[in-house]
Amino acid sequence: MRSTGSRYRVFTDEQWERIAPLLPSNEGQRGHPFGDNRRVVEGIAYRYRTGIPWRDLPREAFGPWQTVWKRHRRYAADGTWDRVLTHVLAEADAAGQIDWAVSxxxxxxxxHQHATNTTRPDQDTGAGANHKKLPLDEVEPPGHGIGRSRGGLTTKIHQVVDGRGRPLAAIVTGGQRNDGAVLTQVLAEIHVPRLGPGRARSRPGAVIADRAYAAGVIRTELRRRGITAVIPQKGDQVAARARRGRHGGRPPGFDAQAYRGRNVVERYFALVKQWRGLATRYDKLAITYRAAVTLCAILTWLRT
Known part of the structure; x- marks a missing residue:
């Protein structure tokens, strides 16, 4: 079996040994068992890192491009990458490595035009791509997570990272979707099981976010769940309270020192967009694009 050349590799040997047992082998199912899984997965990562068309994947390094694409499509639909990320997060949590003051x-x-030549409504409803093992028409969001915003046809990655800037969960929506309207949905994607007894952790200690998340309903929902909101007020909210005088009530609590740590999510986005296939979306399906976002998240944790 030919091995992938080092110049094409994204995973180190150590990193691959950690995730290889978590990937399906297709044994006992219809069709041939999967061949060199590492070569194929390296091809998936290489394609998104470079942003080249699937057909241009070097055959001598990764084999037939159709095999690489079909494996990625399958792993995206059956939630393989989400299960791998969940396992990696569980190991990190057991080692006390997750900072639960999330941003x-x-x-x-x-x-790209190659991602937009599909039939879709003019405006995506904004529902995010998920990872549940369901038929495609139940998993894929309306409009394939592409919407029309100021920049034209765009897609948006909504991301939660821990206090050190490492990813915990993400969803993909149309680019016109309001950030705050998706907060509850993206927080619901946090799911970190315990390696021992106990329920999975899904509630952070604090949520740090910018003024796009400053709506009263968001603060109320976070308070209901026992999560500290570290969100500055919008200027019009401050002015409205001042106009009402003593009837305006007290301003919500705000930890300015904790808010200084919000930039970790911006730094993570800078890391994500080093992968050209994520900085520009070439995928027609939102679930395959989101699967690549999840693969990038897995690599981020493996490197730490």
């Missing part, structure tokens, strides 16, 4: 934000990626 939330979203970033825009321009959709």
């Amino acid at each position: 939330v934000d979203a970033t825009i990626a321009r959709a």
